[in-house]
Amino acid sequence: MTALLEVNDLVVRYPSGSLMDRLRGEPRDVTVLDGVSLTLGPGETLGLVGESGSGKTTLGRAIGGLTPMASGSITLAGASATGEKDGFWREMRRNVGFMFQDPMAALDPRMRLAASITEPLAVNGAGRAERRRRAGELLAEVGLSPDFAGRFPHQISGGQARRVTVARALALRPKLVIADEPTAGLDLSVQGELLNLLNAIQAASAVSFLFITHNLAVARHVTDRIAVMYLGRIVESARTAEIFARPAHPYTRALLSAHGRPGAPPPLKGEVPSLKRRPRGCAFHTRCPLAAELCRREAPAERILGPLHQVRCHFPLATAGDAAPHAFPAPPEPARSTP
Amino acid sequence: MAAIVDLRDVSISYGNVRAVRGITFALERGRVLGLVGESGSGKSSLVSAMLALLPKGASVEGRIALDGRDLYALGERERRALRGREMATVSQDPFTALNPVIRIGRQLVEFQHRLTHLSRGAKRERAREMIARVGISDPAVRMEQYPHQLSGGLRQRVAIAAALLVQPKLLIADEPTTALDATTEAEVIEIIRDMRGEVDGSIILVTHDMGVVGRLCDDVAVMYAGELVESGPVEAVLGHPQHPYTRALLACDPARIETPSRHLPTIPGTVPSPAALPGGCIFSTRCPSVQPVCRVDKPVRIGIGASHAACHFAGAA
Numbered sequence: 001m002t003a004l005l006e007v008n009d010l011v012v013r014y015p016s017g018s019l020m021d022r023l024r025g026e027p028r029d030v031t032v033l034d035g036v037s038l039t040l041g042p043g044e045t046l047g048l049v050g051e052s053g054s055g056k057t058t059l060g061r062a063i064g065g066l067t068p069m070a071s072g073s074i075t076l077a078g079a080s081a082t083g084e085k086d087g088f089w090r091e092m093r094r095n096v097g098f099m100f101q102d103p104m105a106a107l108d109p110r111m112r113l114a115a116s117i118t119e120p121l122a123v124n125g126a127g128r129a130e131r132r133r134r135a136g137e138l139l140a141e142v143g144l145s146p147d148f149a150g151r152f153p154h155q156i157s158g159g160q161a162r163r164v165t166v167a168r169a170l171a172l173r174p175k176l177v178i179a180d181e182p183t184a185g186l187d188l189s190v191q192g193e194l195l196n197l198l199n200a201i202q203a204a205s206a207v208s209f210l211f212i213t214h215n216l217a218v219a220r221h222v223t224d225r226i227a228v229m230y231l232g233r234i235v236e237s238a239r240t241a242e243i244f245a246r247p248a249h250p251y252t253r254a255l256l257s258a259h260g261r262p263g264a265p266p267p268l269k270g271e272v273p274s275l276k277r278r279p280r281g282c283a284f285h286t287r288c289p290l291a292a293e294l295c296r297r298e299a300p301a302e303r304i305l306g307p308l309h310q311v312r313c314h315f316p317l318a319t320a321g322d323a324a325p326h327a328f329p330a331p332p333e334p335a336r337s338t339p
Numbered sequence: 340m341a342a343i344v345d346l347r348d349v350s351i352s353y354g355n356v357r358a359v360r361g362i363t364f365a366l367e368r369g370r371v372l373g374l375v376g377e378s379g380s381g382k383s384s385l386v387s388a389m390l391a392l393l394p395k396g397a398s399v400e401g402r403i404a405l406d407g408r409d410l411y412a413l414g415e416r417e418r419r420a421l422r423g424r425e426m427a428t429v430s431q432d433p434f435t436a437l438n439p440v441i442r443i444g445r446q447l448v449e450f451q452h453r454l455t456h457l458s459r460g461a462k463r464e465r466a467r468e469m470i471a472r473v474g475i476s477d478p479a480v481r482m483e484q485y486p487h488q489l490s491g492g493l494r495q496r497v498a499i500a501a502a503l504l505v506q507p508k509l510l511i512a513d514e515p516t517t518a519l520d521a522t523t524e525a526e527v528i529e530i531i532r533d534m535r536g537e538v539d540g541s542i543i544l545v546t547h548d549m550g551v552v553g554r555l556c557d558d559v560a561v562m563y564a565g566e567l568v569e570s571g572p573v574e575a576v577l578g579h580p581q582h583p584y585t586r587a588l589l590a591c592d593p594a595r596i597e598t599p600s601r602h603l604p605t606i607p608g609t610v611p612s613p614a615a616l617p618g619g620c621i622f623s624t625r626c627p628s629v630q631p632v633c634r635v636d637k638p639v640r641i642g643i644g645a646s647h648a649a650c651h652f653a654g655a656a
Contacts, residue, residue, distance in 0.1 A: 051520045052491060158378065185517065187377035187547055188591035192603035199601045214520035217550075217594035221603060240599070258525040268522050271490055 003075075004175055004208050005040040005063065010072035012055075012062050012232075016276065030275040032058045034232045035072070040176070043206035047223030047240065049213060049255065053272050055232040056212045057101070060178040063210065064096045065089040077175055094124065097169030097207075099179040103161035107153040113139075113164050114149035120171040138167040142197060159190035166197065173205070180212045195222050216255060220244060225308065228252045231275065231283045238309035248305055248316035250288050282314065290315055341407070343368050343508055343541040344389065349401035351384050351393065358613045359384050359565045362401075363640075366558065371535065371542040373552035373573070375588070376562035379610045382545050385562070386511055389543070390426055391418045406508050406540070423453035425540075427502035431514040433494035436501075437486040443470075443497055444482030450501045469500040472537075473530050492523035496530060508540030515544070516551060528555055549592050553577055561585050564610050564621045571646025581648035583626045620651070628652065 012033040022028055033055050040046050048056045061067040063074060065081070065088075073082045076095055081088040097120075100106040107116050114135035121131050135149050142163040153161060162182065169177050182198070183191040199222065201207060213219050219226055220240060227237040228251065236249040247253045254268045270287045273279055282300050285291040292315070300314045342365035351359040359381040366372050376382045387393045389403055391410055403410045405425065410418065430436045438446055447466035448459065457465070463482075470478040473496045486494055495515060502510055512531065516524040532555055535542065544556060552559050552573060559577070560570040561584065569582040580586045587606045589595060596603070608625040611617055617624045623633040632651055640647045643654040 051522055188549075188588060188593075189377065189604075189606040191593075192591050192605040195603050196601075196605065215593075217592075221593050221596065221599050222601065255522060258522040269526075271493070 002041075003039040004042045004044075004077060005038075005210075006073075006075040007036060007038045007059075007063060008073045008075075010036045010059070010062060010074065011070040012058055012067055013070045027276060031070075031278070032232050032275060033062065033069075034278075036229075036232070036234055038227055038234065038237070040208050040210065042175070042208055043202060044225070045202065045209040045211055045223045047211045047213060047219040047226040048229060049216060049219055049226055050229035051214065051255075051272055053231075053275070054229040056214075056229055057180055058232075059229070060098075060180055060210060060212050063176075064098055064178055065092055066098075094172050095175045097172065097174035097177040099162075099165045099169050099177065099182050101180045101184065103158070103165045104153060106165055107161060109153050111152075112149065113151050113153070113156070116153075117149075117164060117168045118171055120168065124172065134171065138171060141170065141201070142167045143193075159186055159194065162186065162194050163197065166194075166201070170201065170207075174207065176208045176210065178210045178212070181214070182211070183213075183215070183218060191218070198222070228255065231272065231278060233283065233312065234310075235284065235313070236309075236311045238306075242306070242309055246309075246317070248309070248311040249284075249313045250290050250315075251284050254287075282312075284313075341368060342366060342404075343406055344543070345402070345404040345407075346389075347402040347404075349385070349388065349399065349403055351381070351388055352398050352400070353396060356613050357565070359388070362562075362567050364560055364567065364570055366541045366543065368540055369535075370557045371544060371555060373556035373559040374543055374545045374562065375547060375549070375552060375559060377547060377588075377610060379564070380562040381565040381613075382562050383513070384565075386513060386543065386545055389509070390422060390428065390511065392422075420453065424505060425508045427505050427507035427510050429495070429498050429502050429510070429512040429515045431517050433491065433498040434486060436498050437494060439486050441485075442482065443484055443486065443489075447482070447497070447501055447504060451504050453505065465504060466500070469504050470497070473497075473500045473503075473534065474526075475500075490523075491519055492526060495519060495523075495527050499527070499530060499534065503534055503537045506537070506539055508538075510538050510540070510542045511545070512542065513545045514547075516546075516548070524551075531555060549577065549589060550594050561588070564616070565613055566621055566649065567640070568622065568650070569646060569648040571644075575645040579644070579646075581643050581646060581653040582622075582650045583628055583652075584622045585648075587625075587627070620649075622650075 010033055011031065013029040013031050016030045036059055048059060050056050058067055062069050073080055076092055079088055079091060081092065117138050118131040118135050121134055136146050139146060139148050144160065144163055183194055186194065202209065211223055223240050225237060226240050226243045227234045228249065230251050236252045243252060247256055268287050273286055279286050281297050282295040285295040288295065294314050300312045302310050302312050303316060304310055305316060344366040346362050346364050349362040350357055362385060374382050388399050399411055405421065444463060444466060448462045451457065451462045467478045467482060470481055475481055475493060475496055516527050519527060528551060546552060556573050559573050561568050563584045569576060569585045576585060580589060590604045591606065593603060606625055611621065611624060619635045620633040620638050623629050626633065638649045638651045640649040641653055
């Protein structure tokens with residue numbers, strides 16, 4: 001299978017701090033994404049989970065070229081981008097649809113919905129008649145009646161606004177849709193309707209989804225694979241069923257237990273460390289119930305635990321109930337190759 | 340047992356539209372009630388009415404009593420005093436609840452302005468203790484910080500601390516975990532549970548998350564289209580729901596669906612507008628087990644075991 005999307009060793013930095021901070025010796029920028037690699041196949045849904053500040057949204061934006069990358073590469077449908085300025089992005093953005101976090105903020109309050117939905121077409125040179133025709137088609141695709149075309153954002157409900165953002169994301173018939181918290185704040189039955197709609201669209205068009213969420217209960221149902229992010233790195237990724245059945249990273253297990261999984265360790269204590277002061281060694285060691293001397297000293301390399309299952313932990317699959325992590329049978333030699 | 344909150348046949352109208360109709364329930368001291376319902380169910384209106392914070396133009400019928408006093412028989416000055424002293428709220432977004440340009444410590448002192456018998460120094464000391472009690476490290480440092488310097492979870496804890504400082508008889512938490520991510524949400528839930536003892540009264544938790552209700556509440560009240568359709572102890576209502584709406588709501592919760600599925604259950608149709616309600620049962624337009632009688636006769640709430648449900652066929656299933 002050729003991957004639709006391949007992200008290799010992506011690094012994103014944001015400038016930070018005032019002049020005063022810099023004079024005091026604070027770093028000039030923060031590394032928000034620190035060497036992220038992932039692949040996504042056609043028609044596949046990858047869930048990106050993690051706490052606020054883990055870099056999920058930044059990764060989504062970087063893949064769509066909305067946030068410049070410091071290094072690394074992104075390949076979509078065979079075309080690659082390696083730098084910040086690249087003619088690649090224009091072509092790239094035709095293939096990527098975005099559903100932003102807050103649908104009301106993502107829709108211009110003074111634009112009729114038809115104009116919002118078809119703005120991507122206008123950018124790509126479509127005429128008025130074509131835009132009007134496509135607006136009707138897209139509204140029908142997301143289950144809204146044609147009279148929504150003339151309405152303004154304040155005249156529709158939150159669930160309907162989500163559907164409108166789906167319609168806009170699909171306007172250019174993208175190969176990849178990046179959905180950032182697509183169901184946050186929706187009522188349960190409306191959430192179900194929206195997820196069923198996304199699923200139907202995928203079944204009909206083989207579009208791939210990058211599904212950014214902190215709702216693991218939702219991710220369990222709608223994703224094929226899950227990548228767990230912590231402080232700008234992917235710490236574990238595996239098939240969805242595998243993540244839930246055999247979480248290997250202590251952070252993954254903590255996230256799952258926060259979702260009320262019975263028999264799991266208690267939720268994490270403490271705050272996510274600041275990106276400006278990323279802990280040495282394994283970035284998770286400050287909150288990890290299993291942290292050992294090695295974790296404070298050395299960052300764990302990626303290990304392959306099985307087909308499509310990768311983890312960055314010195315003691316994968318150890319549990320907090322065990323006496324000491326080093327009492328475990330020696331883990332297999334860390335594999336460094338990526339599939 | 341004395342009820343902290345006692346609602347008798349409460350209706351709320353905005354102009355000619357009766358958005359909330361005929362709500363009757365009582366909440367005993369020390370209990371935590373989960374008020375559940377989808378957007379448009381009237382739960383926010385009901386909570387605003389309990390705080391006497393409805394917008395101008397809204398009118399309340401029926402009786403809302405807080406610890407035996409009829410809220411709407413009091414003058415506005417007395418009601419304001421109640422709000423600062425006996426009722427407190429934790430809102431959905433802790434960032435808008437806190438003033439961005441005032442240090443945390445000073446805000447927590449100001450929250451206590453109804454506690455006139457305490458000196459400023461005593462209020463500061465209470466604030467510092469409360470910050471430590473809600474699990475925030477370095478309370479002395481936090482007191483000097485501004486809201487933007489705290490993470491979402493910490494801000495929500497400061498908001499909880501602020502609400503608890505006035506030792507309210509009724510604490511209303513409106514979707515306190517909606518804006519937080521899973522691990523922070525779990526922490527805040529734990530803190531609310533630990534802090535139950537601090538509230539010399541009752542807590543009402545407004546939410547649409549059944550998981551939160553199960554973990555935090557003693558009682559649950561389910562609202563639909565402005566009416567109370569089912570209420571009772573959490574084990575009874577979540578374990579043996581009697582109203583088809585409660586059952587549908589539980590069925591929609593992805594966390595309750597054992598086998599992963601790409602097709603999630605939904606409730607077909609939409610909540611009826613309060614200006615155009617169906618005849619008979621309000622849920623009849625969307626109910627999967629609707630019968631002819633449901634479209635004609637409005638069901639009254641009847642007791643089944645420990646819970647109450649407004650359905651013609653409650654107890655039959």
